[in-house]
Amino acid sequence: MxxxxxxxxxxxxxxxxxxxxxxxxxxxxxxxxxxxxxxxxxxxxxxxxxxxxxxxxxxxxxxxxxxxxxxxxxxxxxxxxTPNRLNSELNRSMRASELDPLIVDASRRNGVEPSLVKAVIHAESSFNSQAVSKAGAKGLMQLMDETGQGLGVTNPFDPTQNVRGGTKYLSSLLQKYKGNEGVALAAYNAGSGRMARLGITNDNELMEKMHLLPKETQDYVSKVLRLQREYQA
Structure with a gap:
């Protein structure tokens, strides 16, 4: 025929x-x-x-x-x-769902909201456990080697170790800044030393001095808080 x-x-x-x-x-x-x-x-x-x-x-x-x-x-x-954007969103959604049990467990262990941990992972690595930044940060929650080692992480590319270590670190920042999530996130991205030099200890001071932080950190804090609201919905 x-x-x-x-x-x-x-x-x-x-x-x-x-x-x-x-x-x-x-x-x-x-x-x-x-x-x-x-x-x-x-x-x-x-x-x-x-x-x-x-x-x-x-x-x-x-x-x-x-x-x-x-x-x-x-x-x-x-x-x-499918369009590239749709492929990306579908793959990201699948990876996020696979990590849910690990995120919930790490959040429970460290007293952090799962939605916040998930938002940090999304912003840091887009749920890619093999991600490596230009600065050398690695894995899902983009831990620097020195930070990871201090948290007991021997393999930053292992999802369990990385998420538990990263959540523990995030928890320590939330405790340091008395639950002020904005400052904790800014410190997670730019370091606690920069927060100290700028005299930022709470979210009100963060808003007043946000313009003094690197543009990357400003965008990061805004993005994570937005993603957290979406994951809470």
């Missing part, structure tokens, strides 16, 4: 639209309608190959219109993949 390659391309495009609709959370009714269109198109192709009249273009145009997507390139048609 001979089928025009352009027809195969269009069939694959429609099949990918169905997949994207499912991945992106399309409605059940819309998904079923697209599946129906795909079946119609497939049967139409078979009929066309047998000498019947084709309604291919109309079926494809209807389905593409529903998804509000532009026609895909030939390369995309033969190598389907």
């Amino acid at each position: 001979n089928i025009d390659p352009r027809t195969i391309k269009e069939l694959l495009q429609l099949q990918m639209l169905n997949k994207m609709d499912s991945i992106l959370g399309g409605s059940s009714a819309g998904s079923e309608a697209n599946k129906s269109d795909f079946s119609d198109l497939f049967n139409n192709i078979l009929g066309q190959a047998a000498g019947g009249k084709s309604t291919l273009d109309g079926t494809l145009q209807k389905s593409v219109g529903k998804a509000s997507l532009k026609p895909l390139s030939m390369n995309a048609a033969f190598s389907f993949s």
